[in-house]
Amino acid sequence: MQIKKRFYAAFLVVLLTASSLLIFICLNLLSNNQNNPLVPVxxxxNWVLRLDAESFVKKEVYNTLFAEKDDAFILKVRELIEKNLNPDSNKKSLHIDFQEDIVIYSVKRDxxxxxxxxxxxxxxNAFNKNIAAYCKANQAGSAKGNCALFIQQIKGEKDPEKLQSTLENILNQPFKELEKAAPEKxxxxxxxxxxxxxNSAFSAINLSVQHQDSEINLEGSIAYRKKVGPGLKFGLxxxxxxxYSRFIxxxxPDTLLNFLPDGLSTFKDIQAFALDFNGTYLEDTKENMPNNFAFLLVPTMNLIVQxxxxxxxxExxxxxxxxxxxxxxxxxxxxTxxxxxxxxxNTxxxxxxxxxxxxxxGNEILSLKGNLEKVTKVYGGTFVTAIIENMxxxxxFNDFLKSTDFVQIKVGAKKGKDYKLEGQIKFKPKKLPLHEMTKMSLDMIQFAEQYSQL
Structure with missing residues (x-):
């Protein structure tokens, strides 16, 4: 019986691998899509997110099968598919073309x-006929031409008529062309x-996330509502x-300086700051100091505040x-x-x-650089820190951070209140950016499913 189970499991892995390989070959031989998506936005x-599904899938299939040869990851994908797809379901295909971009956005009506x-x-026609089987009470879908639109109400009292009328109104609006970055990016x-x-300090954000063999690159701009103060004359x-930041x-202040005693408004009235963060130490509690789960959480850091x-x-x-x-x-x-x-x-x-x-x-508005593993590093009692780091x-998140080598993000002046953003996340040798991001996303999905069942 055990031999049969092992054979069956091995057969499924081989089958999934062969299927993935076939998909990979087909994508590379039959498709080289660089069309700008046309969608009714x-x-x-409020915001628009475009995902180049074809670029992601092609690269990730190659990573999984040829670069990483990640059998454990393939098994996780198989388990997720088996959990979420009912083989006895009568749901029919929506004929979605995953070689085209996926566009996600949010709107508010009343x-x-x-x-x-x-x-x-x-x-x-098939999409319009079959989409109802996939929708819950707060969801709907419809297609016009080659564009299929799925809508879900996420806030407010449920109103099926308003949901449907909003869907039809948006689908019948003029389609917009969303420009894609150059293929080499x-x-x-x-x-x-x-x-x-x-109440947000920023009024708009435009961001492009790009992948290369060993790094993730960021390009974009940020619009800031307030006037930026003078820069620091000191660094670390x-x-x-x-x-280092002049964005405040x-x-x-409450987040950065929550360890300061109350009533110190002068010291929390920040104009600029520089912070070198090396983790958090679990200290024994002290009289008249905050008690967090029987410990005093003290950041291991150097901080300059202007x-x-x-x-x-x-004082x-x-x-x-x-x-x-x-x-x-x-x-x-x-x-500590x-x-x-x-x-x-004043500093x-x-x-x-x-x-x-x-x-x-320096004249930059914002600068972030260093080893991301330090963000979640916890020092103190071995037993307690082990429990925290393995939650x-x-x-x-730690597993993902350990795959990175260095991060650098800079924001500099552009025009008026718009500031240019550029950044880079470098990964360690033999660590592939998209694969590490996919593994983290998959693990997060599995954790969310387990948590929802508690």
Missing amino acids: PDDA TKSFLLVAVQTTNS NEFIALDVKKLPL KPKGVYI PEEL TKNSCNVT LWEAFPESVRSSNLSLNFGN IYRLKQLSP YFIGVDPTSVIPYS GPIRV
């Missing part, structure tokens, strides 16, 4: 929000966010993930409880010791190594 769309997915179909994701909430010697969203008005670092030190205050403007959390230093009337340093401070005279989504 209304002017009031108090209701809708998510739309536009694909190409080779048989619109291998763009597989294009994101255009046109309308961000008024980077050792972990280094961030309203929520940032405030809008004058500040006195001695900052005195605001901490006596349980952590030490001599010479230092804060002792146990394994912070040093405080006044750099200028201060707080961190583990004051010697890391260096002069700086579902954290473990999956």
